[in-house]
Amino acid sequence: MISLRLSEEEYDAMLALYSTHGARSISDFARDAIRRVLTNSQALDNPLASRVHELGERLNLVEQRVSAFLAQR
DSSP states (O other): OOOOOOOHHHHHHHHHHGGGGTOSSHHHHHHHHHHHHHHHHHHTTOHHHHHHHHHHHHHHHHHHHHHHHHHHO
């Protein structure tokens, strides 16, 4: 578990952005951001694995958007 402090402006920005990035919560959004940073640092060693991971993330985002669309119907 990690705890951190954000300014009110940073928190408001996260509130405005997390759902547009396919995250279900601010925690998911923060986890995804950290995962991206970690993956990008590892990508220097393995660009193919990084690309596969990126495509997996995009597929997850598409799945979430389709699910959200279907839930609205």
